[in-house]
Amino acid sequence: MRTDKTQTIYLVAAILICMLIRVPGLMALDPSMEIPDYVVRSWHMPQNTVNTILQTKDGYIWMGTPSGLLRFDGIRFRLFSHVNTPALGNDRIQALHEDLYGRLWVGTDGGGLTCRQNAEWKTYTTKDGLSNDHIRAITSDRQGYVWIGTDYGLNRFGPEGFVSFTNRDGLSDNIITSLAIDSTGTVWAGTLRGGLASIREEVIQVFDYDDGLTDPAVITVASDHFGNIWIGTLNGLYTLQSDQKRITRIPGTDYTPISCILEDSRKTMWIGTMADGLKRMANGRMSGPLRKSGYPAENIRCLLADNGGNLWLGTEAAGLMQLKNPLVRNITRQNGLPEAPVSAVLEDSPGHFWVGTRNSGLCLIKNDRVQQVINTGTGLTSNRITALYSDVPGDLWIGTRDGGLNHLKGKHISSFTMKQGLASDYITCLLKDGQGIWWIGTDNGLNRMAPPQQKVNPRIMLAQNHIRCLRETPDGSIFAGTRAGAYQLKEGIFRPLLSPQENSSIDALSIYAESDSTLLIGTNGGGLILFRRGKTIRLTTSEGLPDNHIFSIAADGKDNLWMSSDQGVFKLPWKSLLSLIDTSGVFLLPVCFDESDGMVSGNCSSDGQPAVWKSVDGLLYYPTARGVSVFNPPKIPADRTVPRINIESMQADGNAINTAGTIELPYPCSRLIFHFTALDFSNPQKIRFRYKLEGKDTQWINHPPNQERTAEYLHLSPGKYRFVVLAASNGGTWNESRSEISFAVQRPFYRTALFWILSIFSVLGLTGIGIRNRRRKARRKMAEKYKTSALNPERVEEIIPRLVNLMENDKLYLNPNLTLKDLSAKLRIHYNHLSQIINERFGMSYNDFINRYRISEVRRVLESPASNGKTILEIMYDTGFYSKSVFNTAFKKFTGMTPSEYKKNHSIQV
Secondary structure, three states: OOOHHHHHHHHHHHHHHHHHOOOOOOOOOOOOOOHHHOEEEEEOOOOOOOOEEEEOOOOOEEEEEOOEEEEEOOOOEEEEOOOOOOOOOOOOEEEEEEOOOOOEEEEEEOOOEEEEEOOEEEEEOHHHOOOOOEEEEEEEOOOOOEEEEEOOEEEEEEOOEEEEEOHHHOOOOOOEEEEEEOOOOOEEEEEOOOOEEEEEOOEEEEEOHHHOOOOOOEEEEEEOOOOOEEEEEOOEEEEEOOOOOOOEEOOOOOOOOEEEEEEOOOOOEEEEEOOOOEEEEEOOEEEOOOOOOOOOOOOEEEEEEOOOOOEEEEEOOOOEEEEEOOOOEEEOHHHOOOOOOEEEEEEOOOOOEEEEEOOOOEEEEEOOEEEEEEOHHHOOOOOOEEEEEOOOOOEEEEEEOOOOEEEEEOOEEEEEOHHHOOOOOOEEEEEEOOOOOEEEEEOOEEEEEOOOOOOOOOEEEOOOOOEEEEEEOOOOOEEEEEOOEEEEEEOOEEEEOOOHHHHHOOOEEEEEEEEOOEEEEEEEOOOEEEEEOOEEEEEOHHHOOOOOEOOEEEEOOOOEEEEEEOOEEEEEEHHHHHHOOOOOOOOOOOEEEOHHHOOOOOOEOOOOEOOOEEOOOOOEEEEEOOEEEEEOHHHOOOOOOOOEEEEEEEEEOOEEOOOOOOOEEOOOEEEEEEEEEEEOOOOHHHOEEEEEEEOOOOOOEEEOOOOOOEEEEEEEOOEEEEEEEEEEOOOOOOOOOOEEEEEEEOOOHHHOHHHHHHHHHHHHHHHHHHHHHHHHHHHHHHHHHOOOOOOOHHHHHHHHHHHHHHHHOOOHHHOOOOOHHHHHHHHOOOHHHHHHHHHHHHOOOHHHHHHHHHHHHHHHHHOOHHHHHOOHHHHHHHOOOOOHHHHHHHHHHHHOOOHHHHHHHHOOOO
8 A cells, every 4th residue: 555645645736636627517517408408519530439438637538449549639539549559458448547646547358458647658467467458447546546347357556566356355246347436435346247346445345136236237337426326237227325225226217228327517417328328317307318310329338527517428339429508599490480591580569579481481489489470371472581670569571582572560461562663572671760761672772762651652772782781870870781882871872981992892791880980891701891980990700700701790788799600600899899990910709609509500691681680688589591599698608718728749841759858850940840739628619729939930820710720830940949829719818828849940060150160171171172173074074065066265255244134134034935046046146056155154954044044033023022912823924934844843943942832931921
């Protein structure tokens, strides 16, 4: 046994580690919800059978599979197998456990027990004292001892090595299927044929049929916070209460094979079965199994509650699954909608909620259920609803795609079409302003009229414009968004908000305005345009928006703006947007919502108005491609997760670098790659990164969530560097506890002072001899080649300045068809003589002579700010090349790199 002093040190260390990480399950699944209402997400992996699952203190989730050990960061799976990790006994991983000292223990089916500590692996087998190499279960106690269940007995591992317990010591069966340790430190072992055993101070007690356990085939054991023991068998679930001595069966689980049991932080018991999926025991009531589309698993092999409160399920053949609390509720076909795609939503003044569908008419909703469907069979002119508006109680105006405008008053429906003066029967949006004037947007202009029931010839404005949206500000200003720009009504005329050329490039889908001097325009592919006191800025994904298509903008009354897009719904503080008017270089961190948060679809509607509705009780309703998603902003908890950042690896010129200790890289360092991640399993796909290589980068580089988590640098100069990564959770702030790696690129010997001193003396001593020998050799070679040439030296001296002038001033090399004969004709010299001059005096062939000038011109263009709008192919043709292969070969020959690499390292950003 360990000394008391040693035990105390390790225990204090373990407590400190736990204080540095989040307490697991602080946001566990809400037990009051029905199981099918949780958000379910699944992953298909390199191996879709998950035998065991574990989250280690560093945040990673590990899975044991029949094909190896998987490490998961929420985005990427990394496989450890005997191929890349020879220390693993074999790839059939049966059990995982992390002890107090942060050691990861891996149990294999026939390959013994492997321990991973500080990235070092060590395997123990029967040769080291293990009773059997087939490992089924692993746990550890508060003294630091590791307990291992095998196919031949129970093992305890400590400083003295392995100590085994078998049927000779009192166990009723040697096949140990599962292990658990309760609050008193008692070890509980489930056996395949001999029931349950407890071990305390090396005293073994067996619980079997006589103690109430009518099925001796125990598959899993768990201890809850009360000290109760839960026993899962091949024929049902049992419990041994801490204040009782007899085991009792849990009603409703007869003949159900139980594979795994887990208690989360809300004291909910989760039960995985081999044939009936997932069950839950909460508040004394058993519920389940989970039946839901997208959840095909019936055989649950293992369970995990991560440190964000999410529940993970490892399955027999359906891969990995995650359950989390939804942040959104939905109205779908299950609630009575006649079809999935919804185009518009509205709540009228009596409090009725209306949903316009894309092809199936209008629905009246009450308590999230469809109460009535109004369509062409009940009087509408079209089932394709595109616009809704309510002005007075009992009146509903319904715009359609091909049937004009409908007016629902009570049970009576009337219609207005092009026959009554509408610009088109395709109605896009509706507005009644503070003066009582009606504005009816169509795909062919904007109608201005008195109330439609008064038969007045309407005036058409913005003729032949496809009107997208209408907005009236609190001060009475009216704005119209169209496919050809945004306009404001001034002095009876709609005037463009920007210059005609800029305005015509805007496809304005939505407008939000506080006044005529402060407004936002959501565009179709162009991001957000912010107008503020005469200033205008455009915000896109480059500034942090999740999408450049903004279908709607609404305020929640808490100084936040909510916007819908093709990528779901996102929230931004209004003040953060306003601050961008006076601050440059700010990167937005919106809170994003999509299917992973419970939305029935992240594809929000863009072909109807209103594209969002704020109800009287503050709820936000969004039409989507699969129904209506409903948000309750005050009830959505802020994500205060601080994702743990990890620089996983560093590669230099294809070689893995050991990042422990001092890192010095040899010169040249042509290609350096960093792989990094951040661990937050609630919304891993929404984590944002920024990184900087101090010593090279002058500003932070923003890294979008949907890109590979890598940073690459080319051709680093000698010197000291530090690579730094920051991360932010969904809508959070940048993690102040950044991750970093410091390193140096060594200065090569030929760049040191000693080398140059020695080189100077060497050069002084050898230059003369070398030059003389080279000249003699060159003269002999050229003399041999041109011994019959009639070219005289005077002619050579005459031609050279003229040749250089044609290249440097007239730039004849820009002509892609320039040949040796063409150039010799310009110089009035025989082409053989010109070739001789180029060979002898310039030391190169004619093609290299011309291509050297062309490549020099390419480099000049690439380094110019004016080249930012040009492609490399355009520059190639402009500088005299006609063949891409010739161009690439020549560029590599004269610069040592490809055109793309050169442009990346030398182009000037403006």
